[in-house]
Amino acid sequence: MSASSPRPNMPHLNALRAFEAAARLGSFSLAAEELYVTPAAVTQQIKSLEAWAGMVLFERHAQGVTLTDATRDALPTLTEAFDLLGSSVHTLVRKARPRAIKIAALPSIAQFWLSPRLSALRDAVPGLEISVTARETLPNLKREPFDLCLFLEKSSDASGAIPLAQDEIFPVCAPSVAQRLAKRADLAAETWLNDENWSGDWDRWVSATGGGIPQPASRPVFSLFGLALEEAINGAGVLIGHRLLVGKHLQSGALVAPFPDPVPLVRQLFLRIGLGAGEDPVIAEIVNLLSREAAVPAA
Amino acid sequence: MSASSPRPNMPHLNALRAFEAAARLGSFSLAAEELYVTPAAVTQQIKSLEAWAGMVLFERHAQGVTLTDATRDALPTLTEAFDLLGSSVHTLVRKARPRAIKIAALPSIAQFWLSPRLSALRDAVPGLEISVTARETLPNLKREPFDLCLFLEKSSDASGAIPLAQDEIFPVCAPSVAQRLAKRADLAAETWLNDENWSGDWDRWVSATGGGIPQPASRPVFSLFGLALEEAINGAGVLIGHRLLVGKHLQSGALVAPFPDPVPLVRQLFLRIGLGAGEDPVIAEIVNLLSREAAVPAA
DNA sequence: ATGTTAGATTTAGATAATCTATGCCTAGCA
DNA sequence: TGCTAGGCATAGATTATCTAAATCTAACAT
Incomplete structure (x- = not known):
């Protein structure tokens, strides 16, 4: 028996986040990509969590890592927790600035499809503040608080997304x-x-x-x-x-x-709506406008 | 429109945690206590979150703070997210070391009631590793991964707890x-x-x-x-x-x-079982032993 | 009014966490 | 044998975060 805990009761939140990403993706490198850090940083975070827990969290293999039997059970809850965290942050920022819309799009789509149509959006919704983030891949909407996503996707992968244009x-x-x-x-x-x-x-x-x-x-x-x-x-x-x-x-x-x-x-232009943004009237308006805009060649 | 986000997509997790605690408790000081930091640290975390979000999160009053209308909606989800985080951490450490039991207790209970009974526990469950943390107040079991709590509580406040002794x-x-x-x-x-x-x-x-x-x-x-x-x-x-x-x-x-x-x-000795520890056979055994021990004067 | 108090804030400086850069190591594969 | 993917180790730099101490402010009690 030790009279008081030699370590804090909770591990570092960042270490937990790194663990969750690495466990979900099965790879430290992919986790590093998702978190926008180097793989070495993920290694260190995982090591710190392992030191805190006093246990090995992953089986290391030559190409990637897998969870151990002991740690596998904790992952679903952990993932759900971070998803909830992301969604509550999204709720927070949407309430704060209901007319600020964050859009993620392929760089080329952002520049040559979306950009010419932005003025039509602004004309239709006064006070709109649109931020566009260019991304090569579809962001994880459960984690990153985007309101809309514009990406080229295969129909088979795009369940839940709105087809805009061929x-x-x-x-x-x-x-x-x-x-x-x-x-x-x-x-x-x-x-x-x-x-x-x-x-x-x-x-x-x-x-x-x-x-x-x-x-x-x-x-x-x-x-x-x-x-x-x-x-x-x-x-x-x-x-x-x-x-x-x-x-x-x-x-x-x-x-x-x-x-x-x-x-x-094969790939079509699809529109995705961020979690918690579905009921927002401003978002709904933008979605309508973009759907209509997609039917005409350009602005 | 800005071509790419000027700030990261997610705020600092520690700032979010401080926000959640302060919002839930309605006070920066109490949040600081819960997080084992000074009130100044909480102030700074909240400020950093407010800067990130570009909005004011709290209405500051002379005795405490309250959420604004815009931020109130985000709290329940945020609280749930951190509760889940705590519970998944608990799951993780329990799986890792099923015979390691973390007990929180009043200092005097720990020293003069629990301590004389520990050897009986160890005799009954071989390999048991018991850690005892002395605490003046009941910990928030949704956040801190204790398996058992021994505190003096009024019966009216102790729903869900097991009465051990008068x-x-x-x-x-x-x-x-x-x-x-x-x-x-x-x-x-x-x-x-x-x-x-x-x-x-x-x-x-x-x-x-x-x-x-x-x-x-x-x-x-x-x-x-x-x-x-x-x-x-x-x-x-x-x-x-x-x-x-x-x-x-x-x-x-x-x-x-x-x-x-x-x-x-008025206060009795109550035993509480940590979240996710209820089904654990080792915990169940300890609970039984403690209940029996409580009936006899001392070990 | 005036002092008292609880609680939030500000600042500077110290400490700790975290990241990157770099090179190494290992297993699988050709 | 060499190549590649991916994890690991270390050092140093950069950030984040904390504490301490001095203010500030509004409510409350005299």
Whole structure:
């Protein structure tokens, strides 16, 4: 018997959070990604929790970790607790600023689909303060207090999400470049521009429209769709464009579509509503507006 | 619109915890007590959360704080989240060390009631590792992972707790002192010893047994019952003793009860079982043993 | 009114928690 | 054998958090 506890009654909350993430994801590295820290930080947090509890929490394997029999039972409750924490934080900030809307979106969607439509939203809802966070992957809405998410997802993965628009791809280029393109085969002589994240787009379009076009000499890759788009507008080559993202430039004439044979993509633009934001009238209004906006080419 | 969030998506967990405690208790000072920090620390945590949220979370009053209309709704979920956190931590440590039992008790109960009975527990359950934490007040079992609590409580406050024993008070002293005490009135010439936490005991006993004894010249007060007890054994005066605490010394003869007119107290010794510990067979065994032990004077 | 009190705040400085950077280690795999 | 993924260890830097002590404020009692 010790007369008083040699350690505090509760472990560090941050260590608990790291444990929960690592246990749920089965990997310290993935947990580190979710928490926006380095894997070493997760290792240390877990170690501190193990020291506090006086027990080993994970079985370490070469590729990842798994919970031990003793710790597995604690995970569901722990996950629920942190989910509740996230949702109560969301409730808190929504009550505080009912007209502040936090949107997470793919960087390209944010810049070329959402951005042109934001002024319509602001006109419709006076006093709206919209924050847009660009993210490569869908955030965990149970943890991060976003009100809306705009991501390209496969229908099969998107249960509970609202489909906004079908995406399709086709080549686009500056009008000056288009003059050189009388037939599809002429593309072989051009530079093919594309986004790093959609590296298969050109091949998909070529084969879906009949194939038979040899690879061009030059296929530069850009880490952001916006950079590739800029190059295309400057006449540096032909971009494989997404209808959702190039509508504005087609309308303005900065880009043209020399071969308007659209190839539909499996991924569609889906809208997701954050937990606890569903009943909010302002959010509901935004959702309606975005659904309508999705039907028209661009703002 | 800002292109990416200027602040992290979640506030600091410690700030959230401070907020929850302060909101639930309606006071920064009480929250500080619960969290074992100074009130200034709570103030700072709340300030940091308010800065993060960009809103005022509390209405500050002269005696305490209250939630604003905007923040009140978030509290129940937040409280539930932290309760779940506490309970999952408890689950974790219980699984890890099923024979480690954490008991919280009043300091005097721990030392003079529980301690003499611990060896009986250890004999009954091999491998038992008992930790005893002395606490002046009943811990919040939803937050702190104790398995058992032993406190003196009024029956009206003790719903859900198991009554173990009735407490009663009567004067005790060393045999040498008892020789001077032929009748109750002789007490007026002695030094009256008592514990700081039970300062009303002497007066309660005197009036309940008929009154009529003038205050003695000397009434030293001790911050711990153990100190007063030590003095009594050394013949420094007459202690107003609790049956639950002096049984062992009465048996050994170190103390005697010159006027065995016990006065029952409103508070009884109650046993509480920690959340998630109820189904544990080891805990159940301990509970049974303690209930039986409570029936006999001392070990 | 005036002092008293409970309770929140402010600030500076100290302490502790936490992170990153770096390199190492191990198991699985080609 | 070398490569890769992923966890581990350490040092040092950076943040977060705490305490201590002095204020401040409104309610309450004289």
